[in-house]
Amino acid sequence: MTRSATLIMEAAPYANASGYINALLAEELSRLGYSHEAHYGQHPVAGNIVTPLATADRLRRMRAAPKADLAIYCDRALAMRLPTREQARRTLVLFHGLMGAPSTWLESPVIDGHWVLSPYMERALTSLLALPDWNRRQYLHPRAFQTVSLLTPPLPCVDVAQGHPELTGAELPAHLREALESGDVIGHAVQPGKPDWGAVTAILLNLNALAQEHGQQRRFRLVIEAEDFALVRHAFARGDASAEAARMGLDALGLTLEDVLVPVEKLSQPALFQLFRSARFGLAYNGFPEPFGFYVLESVFNGCPVYTNGIGNNRFALPPDHGIHVHETAGMSFGDVGAYAEVASRIFADMDAPDAQAAACLRGREHILRTFTRAAFSRSVETCLLRLEGPPAEPVPFETLEVEPGPLVRCMDEEGHIVSDFEHVVLDPSELQLLRDARGRNAGELAAGVPASKTDMLQGLFSRGVLTLRPPKKL
Template identity: 70%
Template sequence: MTKRATLLMEAEPYSSASGFLNAQLAEELSQSGYTCDGFYRQHPVPGNGLIPLATADRIRRLRARPPADLAVYCDRGLAMHPPGRELASRTLVLFHGLMGSPASWLGTPAIDRYCVLSGYMEEVLTSLLAMPDWSRRRCLEPRAFHAVSRLTPALPCVEHPDGDPRMKGGELPEHLRRLLEGEDVIGHALQPFKADWQAVTAILLNLNGMALEHGLGRRFRLAIVEEDFAQVAQAFASKSPESEAAQAGLDAMGLTLEDVLVPVGHLSQAALFQLFRAARFGLAYNVFPEPFGFYVLESVFNGCPVYTNGIGNNRHALPPGHGLHVREGVGMAFGDVGAYAEVAAHIFEDVRAPQANAAACLRGREHILRTFTREAFSRDVEACLRRLEGPEPEPLAFETLEVQPSPLVRGMDEEGHVVSDFAHVTLEPEEMRLLGEVRGHRAGEVLARSIPQSELELLQGLFSKGVVALRPAAKPLR
């Protein structure tokens, strides 16, 4: 008997990386016997963001239909209609990120299964669902450790090494083609609105300074999206405090912003892959925690190494020695611009002796070809649907869960500086003491200490800041 699925998703099929996965998921559901009805974009017509007439009409149409067997949301699609049994017998949410209507999915029983695209996101989402309430001795969502499924994404480049023609975008512009064929060293950072421009400009300035010092006779230039270039140019034109040091550095070398940054429009995958194959390095020093990271994987796949601060899944996307360089220190995270000289020095040496990076990227390509396949995605979707229909496991007892560093934490020093995907913080001495006392202990052991209410609130604050999280105990209770 044919089953019916209602899809409520932000990205239309093949409109972006998210749209690619939305389309692939719809195809897998069809192959599993579902007839799929797709609804896309929170604001499907102009003006709906201010006066939601189209949303009202879409909700009317959805509620006029009998409940579907399955509702499939993406994270931002949750804004289209509240999840509930009046819409479907079962509800599944695919998280491309965590930006969509968090109050509609955090701890709501209307969602039967949560799906993510990386081990990093699996840990982060689980830690959010398992946010402890120490006074009530329970997690926000008791099902937290059983309700999340990981789907291994099928990367377009695996089936289409020269770029998937269904992914929209323009051709490689002539001015960039000429630069790639010239003498300058071209890098790329084409993730709109994600870059940490203080880090990026510091790295570029150091690279060009070393080029002058060594008499290289070439500039280091970075291809970025036009929207980012306009934003950076505006900051320089307005002489914002953040741009003053970078402007002084450019002036000292006789360079302009246009000499180091190359604005580029939205590229098709074919054009993007051409850029990757000709570029010498990629930068992903970002402020946006990457949930998965198509971009860095596609760059390495095409032979271009990427250097990153490791935010989000960027520090987990590939094994070490596979073309993805994670370089970050506490000083960088806490505003020491001079610390980026070390990153630039590594890039400079790697550009001058590229053989090791070429071999690493080849290992990365082979790993991607083995891992991110349509077959793997199909298996994971099938397993997720089985779990959706199967019996629900008993929740883990709160007392057995362990206090461990949060998956958001990228680094921490002895002085209490915490480098985090959420927010960099400096812990107070009392917080550091408490962290040392509870880390690695089960919740039941922590509660057995009969700590005062003030200390319990301090502990709750460590969870709220994303410093620690609850995880299943590594060993059974004795």
Template identity: 50%
Template sequence: MSTRTRLYLEAEPFQNASGALNAWMEEELRALGHDVERFNHHYVNAGDSGIPVATARRVLALHSRPAADLAIYCDLGLGIRAPSRELARRTLLLFHGFHGHPATWLGNPLIDLYATLSPYVHDTVTSLLLTPDWSGRRCLDPRGAANVGTLVPTLPCLEAPEGEGRLRGSELPRDVQEALERGEALGHAIQPGKADWPAVCALLLGLRAQAREHGHPPVRLVVAAQDFALLQHALRFGFPFPAHALAQALQAADATLEDLLLPVPHLSQPALFRLFREARFGLSYNVTPEPFGMYVLESVLNGCPVYTNGSGNNRHALPTGHGIVVHETGAMAAGTPDAYASLAARIFQDLLAPAPLKEACQRGAALIRRTFTRAAFSSSFRACLSRLESDAARPGWTFEDAVVRLSPSVRRLDAASGRFRSDYRDDQLSEEEQALLPRVLGRSAGEVLRGDTRLAPLEALFDKGVLALAPPEAARPPRPSVGAWAWYPPDSAFLEPSLLRDPGPR
């Protein structure tokens, strides 16, 4: 008898990068003999958001079917219907990101396995499930934290080097080719809704100044048309974010948005890859933490280096010296004027002497081809399915055994000032929090409590996302994806007080 499996996924097959992974997952299930039924999209239509008649009809239809053996959700797919034993005997949640319905999955005993797309998300999900109640000496969901697995995503372009044709979009506009023919140095940042635009524009203004000073052709950034329209709106109306400082900077540089940015519609993957091969650099200075970082990997694979603040898995996507340059300073975090001037100068020098970064991209491309293969995806996905059929994992340890670590979301923390920047927030530690931090890092929860630690500053360090709990080392399961992300910092790296320094660019 075949296994009945239902997929509750926001993206349809090959609708976007998430949809491509969804399609491969469905192919794997069918190859294993599963009888697959798929449900896509959270929102039925605009009118349904007021009075959800269509949603009620859909929910009724879902409950009219007998329970499946397995239900697989993505984070946004949780909006289609909350997990229930009436829907399926087992439930797996795949994190394409953290945007979808956190109150539905955090601490939910009906989710049997959490599947993540990178060790970074693995550790982040684990830390959230182990959110501590120090007074009650308990965690939110230690059972859930023992049921977190990692998939090895594959890249569409490893099977279709010119770009996956099923990922629909437009051709590269003529004005991009004309800019290249005029000798302009083009960069790219086509991740709609993700960029830190004040940072990106500060970089571009710095590059504009460098180009003028050295008599170099203009440097412009190819961006999504919707982001360009958003920036225009913000400059005109101060909404959805204040843009007064940007307007002043543009005026001081005698520049317009069109001098810095070149908008394009949503591109097909073949068109995007043509842009990558022609572009001189990519920017991924994002406010949204990347769960995997397919965009930066595809850029490197096509020979175009990427500069990034390292948000999310972007700082772990490849090792140092493989085409992704992670650069974020304290001045950038603090919004200091001219904080991006040194990076703009570095990018400009790399434009003049591109050979080292080209070689770095070649090393990165070779590593990508070895690591993010379809075979690795298949093996890791099947391993997750096997875990589902085993008995539910028991923590095997108590709250007192859990170990205090730096949160995996922390990007930089300056021990002298107490300033920190993370994927969650930017903030300043109090003097008491600052003094407490090195005393608790690497210690078990029991040791911390026996040390008569004041709970208020301790809880503040967790609530600010600076500290997290991890299972004791002996209880941590081995990574399910042997050979993938061998460069990712081991958990013990987050326990070392020596990390409390400015890591600098890499």
């Protein structure tokens, strides 16, 4: 008998990377025998943002529909309709990120499963669901360690090496072609709204300084999205304090903003991949935690290594020495702009070892071809759907859970500087000692060993994401 599903998603098919996954998920449901109806976008028409008449009419239509066997939301689409048992027998949330209606997915008893697209997201989401309350000796979601399932996302470049034609964008513009054909070294950072511009400009300035010190006439230039370029140029024009160090650095080198940045509109996948094949390096020193990371994988797939602070899944996307170079220190995140000279030195040295970089990217490409396939995606969707039909697992007893650093923590030093995807913090000596005492213990031992006067301090380490709980390794 045909089963029915309702898809409630923010991104329309092929609108972006999330839309690509949404489109293929719909195809998988059809393959598995589901008829399905799809609804996309919190605001179906422009006027809905101010007066949500279109939302009201969509709710009218959705309420009139027969109860479905399955409802699948994306995280951002949870604002479109509150999940209910009247709507569907089972409800899933597919997390493209962690940005949509968190109070709903953190607490709703109607949500039967949480699907994620990367090991990083699996750990991050589980950590949130398992946030402990040390006074009550319990964690936030009773099935925190059973409800999160990992899908293997397919990459468009694995199916279509030249780029998926339905992921639209501009062709390679003439001014970018000229830049690529010049004698300059071209890099890329074309993820709009994601780069940490303090880090990116520091690396770029140091690269150009190294070129001049070595008597080279070539410049190091970075291709960025036009909207980001407009924001950077506006900050320069206004004399913003945030841009002062970059302005002084450019002046000292005798360069202008236009000498080192190449703005482009959003590129089509074929054009983007052509950029990757011609560029010498990519930068993903970002302030936005990457839930999966199409961008860095596509760059490596096309032979261009990426240098990153490892935020989000960027540090887990590929094995070491497969084309993604993660380099970050506490100093970088706590205002030491000079620390980025290390990154520039690494990139500059790698320019003299192109064969080694090509070999690393080839290993990355082969890993991508083996891993992020339509077949793997199909298997993972089917497995995760079957998991829904099994009996619910028993909650893991609070006292048996083990303490470890939170998945949002990227690095920490002996002085208590914590670099995190949530917030960078400096622990005071008593917090640092409590952190050291807590790591590697189980919750029962820790609860018995921490005096009541330090319970709030212990709670703070978890509530800020410095520590998390996990099931015992033997499980």
